[in-house]
Every structure is written in C-alpha cells, then in structure tokens.
Amino acid sequence: MAAACRDDGENTRFPFLATVRYLVAIVVTALAAIVVVMVVIVVHRPVEMGFQSYGYVQTQDYWWSSWTGDNVTYVYEPAKEVQMLIVLEALNPSGRGQIQANITFIHVIDMPGGASSLVQFCGYKLETPASFHLQPHSFHRYRRWVSIKRQGSLQYLYDKHHHDGSLGFPVMVVVETSYKPAHSETIINKTYHCWPLTFLRGEADTPAAGEIACKTTEEIGYGVTWQSLPLLPSSPPPRAQPPF
Numbered sequence: 001m002a003a004a005c006r007d008d009g010e011n012t013r014f015p016f017l018a019t020v021r022y023l024v025a026i027v028v029t030a031l032a033a034i035v036v037v038m039v040v041i042v043v044h045r046p047v048e049m050g051f052q053s054y055g056y057v058q059t060q061d062y063w064w065s066s067w068t069g070d071n072v073t074y075v076y077e078p079a080k081e082v083q084m085l086i087v088l089e090a091l092n093p094s095g096r097g098q099i100q101a102n103i104t105f106i107h108v109i110d111m112p113g114g115a116s117s118l119v120q121f122c123g124y125k126l127e128t129p130a131s132f133h134l135q136p137h138s139f140h141r142y143r144r145w146v147s148i149k150r151q152g153s154l155q156y157l158y159d160k161h162h163h164d165g166s167l168g169f170p171v172m173v174v175v176e177t178s179y180k181p182a183h184s185e186t187i188i189n190k191t192y193h194c195w196p197l198t199f200l201r202g203e204a205d206t207p208a209a210g211e212i213a214c215k216t217t218e219e220i221g222y223g224v225t226w227q228s229l230p231l232l233p234s235s236p237p238p239r240a241q242p243p244f
C-alpha cells in the first residue's frame with residue numbers, strides 16, 4: 001500500500017531502531033573498554049617464571065636390601081645406592097617475552113610429621129647450572145636422574161620409610177633458581193616449593209598425578225626451613241677382623 005511508502009522518518013516508522021543503535025553503541029563502547037583494560041593488564045603483567053611437577057619423585061630401586069642370613073631369617077639393611085628421577089617443568093605464562101633461567105640447587109625434603117617437621121635427605125647444587133631459555137607460553141622440562149649415595153641419606157630412608165616402599169611417602173622438592181626476564185637487566189633469585197609430591201618406587205611410566213603448581217616463598221608467605229641430616233661417612237667403617 002502507498003501508505004507503507006510514506007516517509008514519516010525512520011524514527012517513527014521503526015522506533016526500535018533508535019534503541020538498537022543505542023544498544024549497539026553501548027556494546028561497542030564496552031568491548032573497546034574491555035580491550036583497553038586487557039591490554040593494560042597484559043602490558044603490566046610481570047614476566048615471571050613458574051614451576052610445576054607431575055606429582056612424583058620416582059625410583060626403581062628399593063631403599064633397603066635384604067638377604068637370607070640362614071634359611072629362615074631375612075636380614076634388612078639400607079641400600080648402597082638409590083637412583084631417583086627428578087622431573088620439573090619451568091613455565092613462562094606471561095606471553096611477554098622470553099626468560100633466561102638457571103636452576104642452581106635442588107632439595108628433596110621428607111615431611112615425616114607434616115608441614116612442621118621437614119628433613120632434607122638429598123640436596124644437590126648443580127655444578128653447572130641447568131640453563132635454558134623459556135619462550136612465551138612455553139615450558140622447559142628439567143629431567144635428571146640423581147644418585148643418593150650418602151650413607152646418612154640411605155640410613156634415613158631405611159630408618160623412616162623402610163615399610164613405605166610400595167605406597168610411597170610425601171616429599172617436597174625445593175628448586176632454587178635465578179632468572180632474567182626479557183627487557184630487564186635484573187637477575188631475580190627465586191625459590192619454588194613443589195608439594196605435595198610422592199616419593200614412589202615404581203616403573204618409569206607412572207601416570208601423572210596432575211599438575212602440581214610449585215609455590216614461591218612469597219606465595220607461601222614465610223621462608224620454609226628444614227633440618228639437614230648429620231653427615232655420616234660415605235661408606236661404613238671396615239669391619240674389625242676376627243682375632244684369629
């Protein structure tokens with residue numbers, strides 16, 4: 001009908017159009033504001049390194065050995081050596097440039113009485129620091145077999161965990177690092193605490209227990225301290241010869 005072609009002005013013909021325009025303008029403005037906020041957050045997000053673990057420190061060795069003294073009696077004693085596998089992943093979540101990093105020290109800490117009694121049974125300084133470059137949004141896997149040979153450590157494992165062999169026991173792995181974010185000349189020292197992990201005797205292909213995020217001292221809120229084991233001679237003293 002001709003009436004339909006009369007030009008009454010679009011506001012009167014389609015009064016809702018004004019509302020739609022208004023709404024679109026609000027949405028566009030809101031989106032623009034969100035983009036600005038996100039850019040500001042990303043630009044100000046510090047380039048920080050993170051660490052995570054897959055949940056275990058693994059060994060394929062028994063930390064005790066047994067032999068038959070006679071036909072019926074088993075005699076147990078600490079193992080001579082235990083190899084354990086340490087696997088950690090360094091992360092660069094910020095997406096704002098690469099990180100140059102070193103792992104300098106690793107501590108493996110038992111928690112016999114929960115978080116209040118910590119005992120380091122293995123700690124090693126990396127003679128040559130594990131150095132790596134972390135690209136944005138990438139990770140670096142640190143994977144190393146470490147041999148426990150110190151008599152004190154082996155004796156400790158035997159005394160405290162001789163019977164936990166099949167189940168494993170909870171440990172904390174502490175990683176000392178130094179790193180330098182992109183666009184910075186400052187070297188940052190940071191210590192990461194990976195907990196709770198399980199010290200487990202088993203096959204190498206144990207499925208991950210999930211991603212365990214390692215916490216920095218700042219995140220924990222206090223400096224974590226632990227006892228060290230007394231230094232024992234690295235091999236048992238020679239047995240006295242029988243006097244005949």
Ligand SMILES: *[C@@H]1O[C@H](CO)[C@@H](O)[C@H](O)[C@H]1NC(C)=O
Nearest residue numbers: 067068069070071072073074
């Ligand atoms: C061990 O068992 C064998 C036979 O099975 C026997 O001849 C031997 O005397 C036993 N030794 C001890 C120390 O009991």
Ligand SMILES: *[C@@H]1O[C@H](CO)[C@@H](O)[C@H](O)[C@H]1NC(C)=O
Nearest residue numbers: 100101102129178179180187
């Ligand atoms: C990492 O270690 C190497 C070799 O010791 C050293 O030259 C470098 O400055 C260290 N980098 C950081 C970020 O600590």
Ligand SMILES: *[C@@H]1O[C@H](CO)[C@@H](O)[C@H](O)[C@H]1NC(C)=O
Nearest residue numbers: 104176177178187188189190
């Ligand atoms: C970082 O640690 C190194 C030794 O690993 C030390 O020489 C340096 O002074 C430390 N830097 C800071 C800022 O604590």
